[in-house]
Amino acid sequence: MSKRRPEKTGIARRKLLAGGVVLAGSAASAALPAASAGAADDNLPPHVPAWMKEQGAPFLSPPYGQPSPFEKDVIRRPRAPTPTNTAASSMTPWQNLHGIITPNGLHFERHHAGVPAIDPDQHRLVLHGLVKRPLIFTMDDIVRFPSESHIYFLECSGNSFWTGNTPQSTVQHTHGEMSCCEWTGVRLSTVLAEAGLDPQATWMLGEGADAAGMARSVPIAKVLDDALLVYAQNGERLRPEQGYPLRLFLPGYEGNTNVKWLRRLKLGDQPFQTREETSKYTDLMPDGTARQFTFVMEAKSVITFPSGGQLLREKGFYEISGLAWSGRGRVTRVDVSTDGGASWKEARLQQPVLTKCLTRFRMSWNWDGAPAQLQSRTVDETGYVQPTRAQLVDVRGLHSSYHYNAIQTWQVAQDGAVTNVV
């Protein structure tokens, strides 16, 4: 008996000590950027790094993992000042990302009335209008349907700017309202079959359960082609910002039509003419008319490295890398220019090359230290070639607000600084 007590005390003490180490460790890691600047060599050879001399943080710290604190600048940023902080948008930091998948916490946001906090048990999807049987579904019902997963890009139709770019614009600013995830859900055609589609139905209204009741009309052909009701994103349930618990997903269509927090689908024999398809998301042409129902995001590409705000510290080898995508299908080719479009070389395409999905391209480059102008130009499987800004503006003028997909140019200065060419 008398022997056990010291043992217990000993264990308790060890636990306490371990806890103390953890606390000290996390405090140290939070302060590390500053500390390492002061004594940069202490952790470099031939010295033994500090993190090899003690236990690391315990597992499950935290239970839902977070990026390294050293990646604290890899965050979404607001697109522009707005009158409210709920009808606004944020952008994906493509300058910091690799591959084609956008981590869920970095997916761009565009909300019209903030992010609703929806209890999935209290959420319903109503399917009505020109159907044989109007139906109501719980989330449990939706998840019972046969499911599919696809990697698709999602791009706000206002991504990239017709006007207002500056030399300081980063790729996050110019192309950050676009992201790419694996989306899981049920084919909308499967769900419609439960209700029995009336042959008169030519359009479908999708409506969100946010405070804007955000609503868009979609042609029935798209609905029956590849539309999904999505409840998961990169393996986990949708993030609240992406429509938790349920969103409409229309591969290749402008982001706004992919209605989040989806609560209602109504079939009709004409479009519903909501505010978001009349007052907004219509493309004003130079003659004063505006194009309506311009859904597809056309082929587009951008170099993410080197890109605006980055710095090439020395001459020599660099791998130019970027992203290409098309709302009409697969990317078949990306060409890269380092001389402002005077000459082009075909880039390597990283597999997989999927339909309506980002494709990562790469090209080896030896920078000779002279000023360079970097561009990429993609071609999709329809043969469509990504246009220049001049070609776009020539046809559509400067006030169409949406669907800007021109070739992007980054200027590399002699000192290695990279800026946006306006």
Place this chain on the structure above:
Amino acid sequence: MSYSLRTILVGAAVSFALTTLARAADNGPLGIGHVASPSQIAGWDIDVRADGQGLPPGHGSVREGEKIFAETCAACHGAKGEGKPADQLVGGFDTLATSKPVRTVGSYWPYASTLFDYIRRAMPFNSPQSLTADQVYAVSAYILYLNNIVTEDTVLDATSLPRVEMPNRNGLTSPDPRPDVP
């Protein structure tokens, strides 16, 4: 006798209808989901089409709208709908083909139905779906009046609202002409 025969016939009809309904509910290929009741649908069915389908009973005048607008809209849209901080609602006529297009309800919106639909579902910004149908008619009438689209004595309802002729009624084009470049 004839009475009880009618009862039997009605009873049979009701029972047939109920059976049909019950069968219909399970009639989807997978049998997932339940039939949505008319009252469930009615509470959520808030869209209004250009032809007026979906407009509720009720009515509202420019005069009534003026008061509601001052109390619930003007703080964001300006006393006369001139905008700042929120969207400009009034004016901008004949600017769409210029180098400084101003897109407002008056200059750009092709259908009056959209005004009713949008106010009903999303406005006022801090309290959406709080206005009565009468109030939404009234505010719609007032915004149209500010744009000189309806006269001061206008009262809007489900019949008159879809008949309002918007200046940019024929300004939107479809289908999508792309690819248009190069």
